[in-house]
Amino acid sequence: xxxxxxxxxxxxxxxxxxxxxxxxxxxxxxxxxxxxxxxxxxxxxxxxxxxxxxxxxxxxxxxxxxxxxxxxxxxxxxxxxxxxxxxxxxxxxxxxxxxxxxxxxxxxxxxxxxxxxxxxxxxxxxxxxxxxxxxxxxxxxxxxxxxxxxxxxxxxxxxxxxxxxxxxxxxxxxxxxxxxxxxxxxxxxxxxxxxxxxxxxxxxxxxxxxxxxxxxxxxxxxxxxxxxxxxxxxxxxxxxxxxxxxxxxxxxxxxxxxxxxxxxxxxxxxxxxxxxxxxxxxxxxxxxxxxxxxxxxxxxxxxxxxxxxxxxxxxxxxxxxxxxxxxxxxxxxxxxxxxxxxxxxxxxxxxxxxxxxxxxxxxxxxxxxxxxxxxxxxxxxxxxxxxxxxxxxxxxxxxxxxxxxxxxxxxxxxxxxxxxxxxxxxxxxxxxxxxxxxxxxxxxxxxxxxxxx
Ligand code: GAP
Numbered sequence: 001x002x003x004x005x006x007x008x009x010x011x012x013x014x015x016x017x018x019x020x021x022x023x024x025x026x027x028x029x030x031x032x033x034x035x036x037x038x039x040x041x042x043x044x045x046x047x048x049x050x051x052x053x054x055x056x057x058x059x060x061x062x063x064x065x066x067x068x069x070x071x072x073x074x075x076x077x078x079x080x081x082x083x084x085x086x087x088x089x090x091x092x093x094x095x096x097x098x099x100x101x102x103x104x105x106x107x108x109x110x111x112x113x114x115x116x117x118x119x120x121x122x123x124x125x126x127x128x129x130x131x132x133x134x135x136x137x138x139x140x141x142x143x144x145x146x147x148x149x150x151x152x153x154x155x156x157x158x159x160x161x162x163x164x165x166x167x168x169x170x171x172x173x174x175x176x177x178x179x180x181x182x183x184x185x186x187x188x189x190x191x192x193x194x195x196x197x198x199x200x201x202x203x204x205x206x207x208x209x210x211x212x213x214x215x216x217x218x219x220x221x222x223x224x225x226x227x228x229x230x231x232x233x234x235x236x237x238x239x240x241x242x243x244x245x246x247x248x249x250x251x252x253x254x255x256x257x258x259x260x261x262x263x264x265x266x267x268x269x270x271x272x273x274x275x276x277x278x279x280x281x282x283x284x285x286x287x288x289x290x291x292x293x294x295x296x297x298x299x300x301x302x303x304x305x306x307x308x309x310x311x312x313x314x315x316x317x318x319x320x321x322x323x324x325x326x327x328x329x330x331x332x333x334x335x336x337x338x339x340x341x342x343x344x345x346x347x348x349x350x351x352x353x354x355x356x357x358x359x360x361x362x363x364x365x366x367x368x369x370x371x372x373x374x375x376x377x378x379x380x381x382x383x384x385x386x387x388x389x390x391x392x393x394x395x396x397x398x399x400x401x402x403x404x405x406x407x408x409x410x411x412x413x414x415x416x417x418x419x420x421x422x423x424x425x426x427x428x429x430x431x432x433x434x435x436x437x438x439x440x441x442x443x444x445x446x447x448x449x450x451x452x453x
Contacts, residue, residue: 016038050220061197069142073294086099088180092117093113124179127141128142147315152276153169165200172193174192184257187322194317199314232259234249236250244266245268262319268312274310275290276297327348331347345407355386356409356448357389357448358411364392409432412426
């Protein structure tokens with residue numbers, strides 16, 4: 001069962017420290033959120049799973065970590081300055097501003113007035129002054145997608161790694177868009193993270209690779225716990241495509257507020273490399289590109305016949321924050337335990353769980369028990385399984401409840417038997433089945449290695 005409402009998820013996120021409204025004490029900053037102690041772990045685990053599958057498990061993809069501040073020329077030649085905009089309508093009565101495609105029946109969504117202005121384009125990029133003089137003459141942008149630096153660094157990566165087609169460049173990082181109507185918690189925000197792969201292929205092989213990446217990405221999301229029946233593949237109609245795309249699939253997910261885009265997989269053709277290339281007339285481009293007198297490079301690669309070619313690009317682009325929301329939505333369950341008892345449990349895949357193991361002393365502040373807890377924790381840390389948390393609340397029931405809610409797969413309880421009997425043993429409780437059994441302390445590393453790695 002997926003989460004019933006967004007409110008339940010938002011409440012859990014705040015209560016347990018996953019996600020907070022940014023600048024909460026000053027009334028917040030709309031469309032901006034902060035990840036708390038558990039949220040940062042969950043988000044890092046999701047990003048690590050992506051990086052592992054893209055970069056470590058493959059032999060054809062390199063990584064990159066480029067700057068957020070972006071030279072204006074990059075976004076002029078990419079087409080973002082001219083076209084990266086949403087049509088907006090103002091209400092003359094309440095002065096509200098809305099995306100034109102969000103207006104229903106010609107009425108203001110705020111006050112119902114029909115006195116609306118004609119839609120006008122509103123650029124979504126954040127402009128920022130660069131350098132000591134703030135007179136607006138020298139400015140750049142906060143990047144609206146991570147992709148552009150992959151294109152502008154294309155030759156540096158090729159020259160430093162001797163790559164041949166097909167190959168890809170992967171990057172995870174922040175992007176910024178001045179969304180007109182941020183909404184649905186972390187679904188549509190103004191500062192967010194993207195995990196993007198630009199996969200460069202021979203022109204003519206692009207459609208085959210587009211299909212390949214669609215299937216690969218669905219499979220990856222299933223490995224993160226999303227059920228196939230909660231996903232939908234939407235083929236973007238031609239007249240809705242982004243300015244750079246020839247075709248695009250969206251992987252949609254059944255979020256609490258509806259079936260919406262989680263990841264886009266676009267065929268960007270040779271549009272971007274072509275637009276950032278000098279002397280385009282020599283390059284046999286298929287895209288319509290604007291002449292670029294500013295670029296100093298041809299963004300091309302040698303093919304098998306020693307001819308220069310501008311590759312086509314297939315781009316799986318995932319929103320990390322939407323990914324966090326999706327895996328939490330899928331994992332959230334309220335279970336009826338009978339006799340009027342219920343529990344909230346986050347059945348996250350174990351590689352995503354913010355805390356892997358909680359060590360819980362049966363008795364608070366009991367020195368012998370606490371020493372044993374510390375000793376076990378130090379030994380488990382050496383396994384490299386992720387975060388191991390030590391509780392000292394003395395209330396086992398509350399500790400189990402908390403760890404069910406935050407998705408901790410295993411709780412280890414240290415009790416009097418542990419310190420008084422030989423061989424030393426602890427109980428291990430499974431989050432999903434709630435079953436408990438005893439394991440010898442000496443066997444814990446092997447047990448957990450087998451379970452997590
Ligand atoms: N480089 C291609 C690109 O940026 P996009 O469809 O505009 O394509 C890719 O964005 C992904 O980034 C989306 O599928 C979504 O998951 C995420 N994303 C886009 N805008 C977002 C926003 N305002 N808030 C959160 N995530 C967003």
